[in-house]
Amino acid sequence: xxxxxxxxxxxxxxxxxxxxxxxxxxxxxxxxxxxxxxxxxxxxxxxxxxxxxxxxxxxxxxxxxxxxxxxxxxxxxxxxxxxxxxxxxxxxxxxxxxxxxxxxxxxxxxxxxxxxxxxxxxxxxxxxxxxxxxxxxxxxxxxxxxxxxxxxxxxxxxxxxxxxxxxxxxxxxxxxxxxxxxxxxxxxxxxxxxxxxxxxxxxxxxxxxxxxxxxxxxxxxxxxxxxxxxxxxxxxxxxxxxxxxxxxxxxxxxxxxxxxxxxxxxxxxxxxxxxxxxxxxxxxxxxxxxxxxxxxxxxxxxxxxxxxxxxxxxxxxxxxxxxxxxxxx
Numbered sequence: 001x002x003x004x005x006x007x008x009x010x011x012x013x014x015x016x017x018x019x020x021x022x023x024x025x026x027x028x029x030x031x032x033x034x035x036x037x038x039x040x041x042x043x044x045x046x047x048x049x050x051x052x053x054x055x056x057x058x059x060x061x062x063x064x065x066x067x068x069x070x071x072x073x074x075x076x077x078x079x080x081x082x083x084x085x086x087x088x089x090x091x092x093x094x095x096x097x098x099x100x101x102x103x104x105x106x107x108x109x110x111x112x113x114x115x116x117x118x119x120x121x122x123x124x125x126x127x128x129x130x131x132x133x134x135x136x137x138x139x140x141x142x143x144x145x146x147x148x149x150x151x152x153x154x155x156x157x158x159x160x161x162x163x164x165x166x167x168x169x170x171x172x173x174x175x176x177x178x179x180x181x182x183x184x185x186x187x188x189x190x191x192x193x194x195x196x197x198x199x200x201x202x203x204x205x206x207x208x209x210x211x212x213x214x215x216x217x218x219x220x221x222x223x224x225x226x227x228x229x230x231x232x233x234x235x236x237x238x239x240x241x242x243x244x245x246x247x248x249x250x251x252x253x254x255x256x257x258x259x260x261x262x263x264x265x266x267x268x269x270x271x272x273x274x275x276x277x278x279x280x281x282x283x284x285x286x287x288x289x290x291x292x293x294x295x296x297x298x299x300x301x302x303x304x305x306x307x308x309x310x311x312x313x314x315x316x317x318x319x320x321x322x323x324x325x326x327x328x329x
Contacts, residue, residue, distance in 0.1 A: 006267040010282040014062075017289035021058040022050050024293050026301045029054075057182045059190045061292050061306070062285040064182075064250040067197055067242040069284020072257025073264065073277055074204045074239040077211035078232050079145050085257035086122075086243040089149035092254070093156040094125025095247035100160050104167055115196060119244035126240055128152055181305040182250055182292050189249050196245035203238030205277060207231055212272040253288065253307045255314020260284045262317070287313075 022034045029037075029046045037047035038055075072085040079089075086092045098121025099114045101107075107117075129152055133144040210231040213221035218228050246253065264279040291309035298304055 006279060007282075010267070010279060010286070014282055014286040014289070017286045017293065018058055018062070020293045021061060021289045022054045025049075025054065025296050052187075056185050056187045056189060057292070058289065060185045060193075060249050061182045061289040063190050063193055063197060064246040064253065065256055065285040065288030066281035067193075067200065067246040067284070068253060068256040068288070069260040069264075069280035069282075070201060070204055070277055071239040071242040071246075072284075073261035073273070073280040074207070074211065074235045075257070076261050077214055077273060078235050078239070080214065081143075081145055082262070083146050083258065084149075085255065086239070086247075087153065087252065087254045088146055088258065090125040090129045090152040090156065091122045091240060091243045092247055092252035093153040093160070094121040094123075095119070095244050096252045097121045097125075097156045097160050098244075099248060100163050104163050115192070115245060115248040118248040119196070119241065122240045122244045122247070125152060125156065126236060181307060182288075183303065183305075185249065193245045193249050196241050200238045200241030200245065201281075203234055203241070207235040207238070208273040208277055211235060250288075251305075251307055254311045255317065256284050256288055256310055259314050259317040260287060 019031060019034065022038075023029045023031055027046075027049055029050055033044075033046045034050055036042065037044075037050040041047065041051070068086060071091075075084040075086065075089060075091075076082055078084075095118035098117035098119070101121070102114050102117035129145065129148045132148040132152070136144075210221065210226045213224045213226050214228070214231065221228050221231070243257075260280050260283045261276060263283055264276045268275045268279060288306060288310065291313065292306040295304035295306055295309045298309075
């Protein structure tokens with residue numbers, strides 16, 4: 001698909017996902033009433049549901065999905081691994097472990113405090129994964145990075161579970177993060193995410209041309225005038241900031257960062273990462289919102305968390321990528 005068609009299609013899909021996110025739930029709200037509540041306010045039950053409950057949830061879904069989409073695209077480029085994403089490389093579980101530590105130790109409370117621990121946990125996880133994968137012959141190959149990330153994620157998840165099961169108070173505060181969810185977020189959550197999201201997005205977008213060069217190999221990138229080490233660190237730092245903010249706000253949402261960049265690359269065949277990164281942001285936002293809406297419908301009036309729904313979508317995508325010839329070469 002050409003870039004001219006990809007962008008309008010992505011914007012339209014996100015607009016539909018936003019409308020459904022505001023309209024669908026245990027109390028269905030007609031689209032006309034949704035627009036009236038957004039444009040004219042009002043104090044009717046429908047208007048209060050839309051503005052007080054569903055609008056903050058929708059805003060968090062948009063920003064967290066966009067952050068994970070961009071982070072996944074950046075990590076796949078940095079590692080030259082089509083299976084890389086914040087979850088597979090351990091960043092999501094590392095960030096979640098940081099939040100658990102913040103809660104269990106009593107050193108921080110609320111999003112403003114948790115996000116710093118989420119960032120620290122994601123950074124530590126990234127360093128450990130790269131350090132483990134870089135040992136031995138061949139260095140940090142795509143397969144070794146994926147295996148190291150998966151192993152570290154499993155170990156971190158086990159440690160997190162030990163802490164949670166040994167402290168009911170910590171479990172009560174953390175449980176809505178465990179599977180990733182958008183419900184229960186207040187109106188100020190996105191505002192507290194923005195500094196980290198903007199910083200991460202600026203770092204990643206500044207590396208867009210360099211990420212195109214990395215796809216051609218390190219030597220070619222150096223020949224084109226890029227400092228490969230600095231480029232990788234900058235892009236990885238941006239992806240870590242984006243992941244930390246998304247995880248602190250919505251929990252460890254799986255597979256958005258894996259699936260979305262592949263779809264973005266299929267939709268645009270030119271423009272490189274200058275097109276793929278922003279399109280991944282749009283598609284990530286739309287996918288996470290669509291998963292959240294689907295979770296409200298499949299077992300209504302109960303809800304399935306968005307993180308579970310994205311995993312149901314992402315696992316088949318992962319299987320297809322692994323089975324594709326040369327997917328991890």
